[in-house]
Amino acid sequence: xxxxxxxxxxxxINIVLAVSLTVVNGFTGQFSMGHxxxxxxxxxxxxxxxxxxxxxxxxxxxFAGGFLSSASGDGAWLAGxxxxxxxxxxxxxxxxxxxxxxxxxxxxxxxGDYLAIVTLGFGEIVRVVxxxxxxxxxxxKADVVRETPVWKLATHLGGAQGFNLLPTYATLFWIYFAAxxxxxxxxxxxxxxxxxxxxxxxxxxxxxxxxGVNVTKYKVRAFVLSSFFAGVAGGLYAMYLGAINATDLxxxxxxxxxxxxxxxxxxxxxxxxxxxxxxSILPEVLxxxxxxxPAGLALLVVMVIIQKVGISFGLTRGPADxxxxxxxxxxxxxxxxxxxxxxxxxxxxxxxxxxxxxVCLQQQIDIAQYRMVLYALMLIxxxxxxxEGLFGVREFWDYLPRRRAHSPSGPVAEASA
Amino acid sequence: xxxxxxxxxxGLTVGSLYALIALGxxxxxxxxxxxxxxxxxxxxxxxxxxxxxxxxxxxxAADAAVPAWYIGPAVLVLSMLSCGxxxxxxxxxxxxxxxNAPRLxxxxxxxxxxxxxxxxxxxxxxxxxxxxxxxxxxxDVVLGTLADVNFRxxxxxxxxxxxxxxxxxxxxxxxxxxxxAMRAVSFSHRNAALMGINVDRVISxxxxxxxxxxxxxxxxxxxxxxxxxxxxxxxxWVMLGLKAFVAAVVGGIGNLRGAMLGGLIIGLIEFFxxxxxxxxxxxxxxxxxxxxxxxxxxxxILGRATMEKV
Numbered sequence: 080x081x082x083x084x085x086x087x088x089x090x091x092i093n094i095v096l097a098v099s100l101t102v103v104n105g106f107t108g109q110f111s112m113g114h115x116x117x118x119x120x121x122x123x124x125x126x127x128x129x130x131x132x133x134x135x136x137x138x139x140x141x142f143a144g145g146f147l148s149s150a151s152g153d154g155a156w157l158a159g160x161x162x163x164x165x166x167x168x169x170x171x172x173x174x175x176x177x178x179x180x181x182x183x184x185x186x187x188x189x190x191g192d193y194l195a196i197v198t199l200g201f202g203e204i205v206r207v208v209x210x211x212x213x214x215x216x217x218x219x220k221a222d223v224v225r226e227t228p229v230w231k232l233a234t235h236l237g238g239a240q241g242f243n244l245l246p247t248y249a250t251l252f253w254i255y256f257a258a259x260x261x262x263x264x265x266x267x268x269x270x271x272x273x274x275x276x277x278x279x280x281x282x283x284x285x286x287x288x289x290x291g292v293n294v295t296k297y298k299v300r301a302f303v304l305s306s307f308f309a310g311v312a313g314g315l316y317a318m319y320l321g322a323i324n325a326t327d328l329x330x331x332x333x334x335x336x337x338x339x340x341x342x343x344x345x346x347x348x349x350x351x352x353x354x355x356x357x358x359s360i361l362p363e364v365l366x367x368x369x370x371x372x373p374a375g376l377a378l379l380v381v382m383v384i385i386q387k388v389g390i391s392f393g394l395t396r397g398p399a400d401x402x403x404x405x406x407x408x409x410x411x412x413x414x415x416x417x418x419x420x421x422x423x424x425x426x427x428x429x430x431x432x433x434x435x436x437x438v439c440l441q442q443q444i445d446i447a448q449y450r451m452v453l454y455a456l457m458l459i460x461x462x463x464x465x466x467e468g469l470f471g472v473r474e475f476w477d478y479l480p481r482r483r484a485h486s487p488s489g490p491v492a493e494a495s496a
Numbered sequence: 497x498x499x500x501x502x503x504x505x506x507g508l509t510v511g512s513l514y515a516l517i518a519l520g521x522x523x524x525x526x527x528x529x530x531x532x533x534x535x536x537x538x539x540x541x542x543x544x545x546x547x548x549x550x551x552x553x554x555x556x557a558a559d560a561a562v563p564a565w566y567i568g569p570a571v572l573v574l575s576m577l578s579c580g581x582x583x584x585x586x587x588x589x590x591x592x593x594x595x596n597a598p599r600l601x602x603x604x605x606x607x608x609x610x611x612x613x614x615x616x617x618x619x620x621x622x623x624x625x626x627x628x629x630x631x632x633x634x635x636d637v638v639l640g641t642l643a644d645v646n647f648r649x650x651x652x653x654x655x656x657x658x659x660x661x662x663x664x665x666x667x668x669x670x671x672x673x674x675x676x677a678m679r680a681v682s683f684s685h686r687n688a689a690l691m692g693i694n695v696d697r698v699i700s701x702x703x704x705x706x707x708x709x710x711x712x713x714x715x716x717x718x719x720x721x722x723x724x725x726x727x728x729x730x731x732x733w734v735m736l737g738l739k740a741f742v743a744a745v746v747g748g749i750g751n752l753r754g755a756m757l758g759g760l761i762i763g764l765i766e767f768f769x770x771x772x773x774x775x776x777x778x779x780x781x782x783x784x785x786x787x788x789x790x791x792x793x794x795x796x797i798l799g800r801a802t803m804e805k806v
Binding site: 196459466 | 531590593594597598600601602603604605607608609610611612614615616618619620731734738741742745774776777778779780783784786787790791794
């Protein structure tokens with residue numbers, strides 16, 4: 080596993096972050112630049128609870144085992160660590176949500192870029208304050224931790240060195256549990272009346288106000304929910320890394336998440352998920368690019384199959400009145416004409432990338448050096464060529480042939496489709 | 497008294513740097529309504545161009561000798577010209593294709609340009625991945641002493657150059673036909689176009705002027721912090737840029753005088769906070785002021801409140 084597992088964990092955390100930011104930036108169309116800050120709030124709260132909590136409870140900050148995490152470690156089932164970890168993550172989410180409420184309530188009354196600027200400022204203040212905290216109490220000093228009152232422990236957060244040597248409870252299971260939970264909550268939210276209110280605010284704030292939507296209330300609601308999941312993601316991040324440092328959670332971190340949301344398409348949950356996956360993998364892939372042609376070929380084959388054989392995807396009402404994605408493969412009549420343009424684009428891009436890779440290998444050019452330059456260039460080109468993002472305001476299944484969807488994703492496109 | 501005066505001098509010097517950078521942010525925001533995140537990187541490149549051009553003109557950081565008096569201004573002009581050209585190219589290639597795109601896209605593009613500039617600057621063919629030392633461009637002359645505080649030539653040069661550039665900008669914007677066109681475009685692109693103004697050209701010129709001011713700030717930064725070593729992808733540049741942006745917002749975004757006033761206020765607050773409260777929270781003071789100003793006077797100190805049109 081090794082490196083691959085690490086990338087998988089990072090992807091999971093990034094999905095939680097990107098999907099939660101979609102609620103604010105994508106659904107309500109507000110612009111928050113403080114996601115890193117909320118992540119830091121959550122991460123430090125979770126780190127504090129887990130670290131000092133295990134020192135108080137068990138006298139050591141070692142891995143205390145528990146449900147599922149104990150597969151490789153020792154300790155009883157559901158006895159220790161994981162319960163503490165889950166409680167810590169919930170507390171992290173609540174703390175971040177509280178911070179979101181405090182920041183959101185005054186600033187969401189203002190219009191335009193002010194939320195962006197205030198959240199940016201908030202994120203930086205959180206970073207600076209966390210960096211100014213007292214040093215962490217060492218792992219060996221469990222008795223000192225026991226004697227120190229809780230409010231005093233909250234000031235010992237490691238300062239500029241960061242909060243280190245945390246037990247790593249955030250396994251693949253927990254991270255993807257959180258990711259799936261976030262996806263379900265946000266998806267159901269989008270379908271709910273609150274979600275429709277969010278979308279209406281994005282489309283036209285004044286019109287939705289005229290229709291009786293309490294704009295500030297719904298904006299704050301979206302913001303608090305988004306901060307909650309950012310806090311949970313912060314907790315997961317701290318417990319996956321075994322350390323947390325506010326320096327890594329400044330505005331650069333917020334930018335990364337914003338880029339995922341915009342690249343996926345404003346308000347597209349599947350788009351944000353896909354962008355989170357791609358952007359987590361991309362920097363790793365650019366370190367030593369693998370051959371591109373197998374993936375390109377596979378994509379071509381899939382596209383031909385979808386066009387010629389016909390796979391229909393659709394959303395139908397399931398038994399529990401939920402929406403179920405069903406996939407049916409059927410031979411489609413061959414009357415349908417070829418759509419060559421997407422095929423040519425995929426083939427062309429694959430060939431260009433493969434040629435570039437081979438030339439670099441031949442000329443002994445170290446691509447890793449140009450990694451960030453390429454990343455930035457791709458971002459700029461993507462924004463110019465496809466400003467609406469990967470999926471626009473829709474979800475990916477809206478693009479598949481013969482759908483029977485009734486999703487409120489698109490504003491106007493849906494009505495005509 | 498000594499500490500008060502020293503803080504005042506430092507705050508005004510750094511504040512005038514913030515003011516110069518803030519002008520670039522506020523001009524772009526006034527015309528295109530987006531936060532140009534790449535501006536702080538132009539500022540960083542201004543410092544790096546200063547180092548490179550000084551080296552080409554024969555001034556190395558290792559030399560102890562003070563260069564001739566004309567070297568400084570020559571470096572200033574050359575680095576302003578090169579960064580102005582860079583600003584033109586960035587606007588033409590990255591921002592112009594997005595003129596009618598949603599503002600968020602332009603913002604992401606700006607972040608992309610910022611990342612691009614930082615990392616291209618790190619490449620060995622440009623400034624390289626290692627920190628480079630800033631050479632000495634002004635002599636160590638003490639102009640006057642008051643209560644044990646030395647007023648050095650460096651401070652006078654920084655404040656003087658900044659004030660001169662700001663006066664030139666004031667003249668340009670308020671007393672020339674080009675300035676009239678810029679104000680018209682910032683009022684309304686459509687109306688300006690109908691009055692026969694070439695909107696694209698005016699926007700280009702705005703970017704060039706903003707970038708030149710950022711380059712000048714980069715030069716003045718090099719003058720003030722001589723002997724320090726910096727690399728292009730240092731978070732410090734972005735932080736300085738952000739503070740300058742805060743200055744623009746505090747002063748009233750879109751308002752040139754506001755940006756100048758905001759720069760000085762932010763510089764003074766930062767140094768008084770560091771001097772009299774605690775240096776740990778250096779960055780927090782600036783952002784705290786930002787939030788306070790936004791809560792009580794969201795349009796900024798000199799900005800005018802705008803009505804949302806239905």
